[in-house]
Amino acid sequence: MPELPEVETIRRGLEGLIVGRKITAAVSDTPKSFPNAAENVEAFLVGAAITGVRRRAKVLLIDLSTNYSLVIHLKMTGQLVYVDASARFGAGHPNESLIHSLPDRSTRVTFGLAPSATLYFNDQRKFGWVRLMPTAEVPSLPFMLKVGPEPLEAAFTPDVFMARFSRRPRAKVKAALLDQTVIAGVGNIYADESLWLAQIHPQRLVGSLSKDELSSLYSAVREVMNLSIEKGGSTDKNYVAADGRAGTYLQHANVFRKEGTPCPRCGAPIIKTKVAGRGTHVCTVCQSEPK
DNA sequence: CACTTGACCTGTCCGC
DNA sequence: TGCGGACAGGTCAAGT
Incomplete structure (x- = not known):
């Protein structure tokens, strides 16, 4: 978490x-x-x-x-x-x-x-x-x-992001996001949220992503992480800050733990599935499935 | 080699 | 009500 x-x-x-x-x-x-x-x-x-x-x-x-x-x-x-x-x-x-x-x-x-x-x-x-x-x-x-680069630092440019991803062309994009040697700090919650924001299905292979899609994903990862820091992180069950306070990011989440609720972008129901061995939340309309 | 799955733990929730 | 089993998700080791 x-x-x-x-x-x-x-x-x-x-x-x-x-x-x-x-x-x-x-x-x-x-x-x-x-x-x-x-x-x-x-x-x-x-x-x-x-x-x-x-x-x-x-x-x-x-x-x-x-x-x-x-x-x-x-x-x-x-x-x-x-x-x-x-x-x-x-x-x-x-x-x-x-x-x-x-x-x-x-x-x-x-x-x-x-x-x-x-x-x-x-x-x-x-x-x-x-x-x-x-x-x-x-x-x-x-x-x-x-471990890979820090996604919120100034040195982490779109070019760096694309270069890191190009290391794993055959991996599912969600698996690559979760791989700490590609980028540091992304876990299951922010992987799902970033992919929804960038409108990319988590099963897509990295090598199949267009430059525009990679660029959207780059922006999405940073936007989601920055918003979460602003909200003090995500408290699902165990997480608390150093002063014992819970984080409120999940109130702003669009897909994570939202299965059955309407996609905020298109209204189709969010579904929960499994990708790369992890619980995964997607809008199958906004994030079209590969092949 | 590149990628995926299982193990590590404990607590909770679901179905029977 | 009790009980077994699935599930949660970060990372490394083991498997394909």
């Missing part, structure tokens, strides 16, 4: 909440979620100050004064929720019930932050992970070496 807009929303929230703070403790009962040597945690994490929060693709990077970083992937159900002790009292918090129930049974790692705050890494399905490593080694991670 956390795709680029969700991770970016979390990053922005965390930046304002944790940069400059000192980590006082890091506790985990789930080695799979936090597979770091205890001695490294003691030496390079506990006592370190947080110097910055970055994002690359769907990966979050929390940089530390020890020149180590926490590398975090939320995968499907991961959350990073910041709770200040003062939020435990009084009303008015954007997600009162969540804040008051933490830690809960999905809490995998608990970070103490001076003077009186806690950062919870929650992950119901344990697909996500937190790793502590030297900041200088992050770019050498296999994922970082292979």
Whole structure:
């Protein structure tokens, strides 16, 4: 669920909440979620100050004064929720019930932050992970070496987009969109929304797309991602921002989870199918099927 | 090689 | 009501 807009929303929230703070403790009962040597945690994490929060693709990077970083992937159900002790009292918090129930049974790692705050890494399905490593080694991670360009950066021009796609001419366009080595950050929600906006059927093979269609898809991906960041991301079930707040993008979605409802463009019913092994939402009138 | 499918997990929902 | 099974979706490994 956390795709680029969700991770970016979390990053922005965390930046304002944790940069400059000192980590006082890091506790985990789930080695799979936090597979770091205890001695490294003691030496390079506990006592370190947080110097910055970055994002690359769907990966979050929390940089530390020890020149180590926490590398975090939320995968499907991961959350990073910041709770200040003062939020435990009084009303008015954007997600009162969540804040008051933490830690809960999905809490995998608990970070103490001076003077009186806690950062919870929650992950119901344990697909996500937190790793502590030297900041200088992050770019050498296999994922970082292979991942494609950031779609919202200025350097990501239509020409770059087309060059990346031309690497996979025989793939279904949805599979290519989801491939992180082609473009960074697109997941299932924004793949479906972008393809609907560009009026391209997800089964179409990349090699069959015209230059105009690729150009439309380029614009659609950026438009959809930008709108979602503006709305604080998509909250379906698990996703919340760093302050516990839900995102509202799905209220603006045109096809995702809209099966049976009329296409906002032509009125035909949206259908749900499976493409590239994933649940896929299309308007079969606006997005004509291949062959 | 290029592309597709299955595994990793847990919780929820649907049908019987 | 209980229970089995399908499903959710990000990424890597294994399969075609």
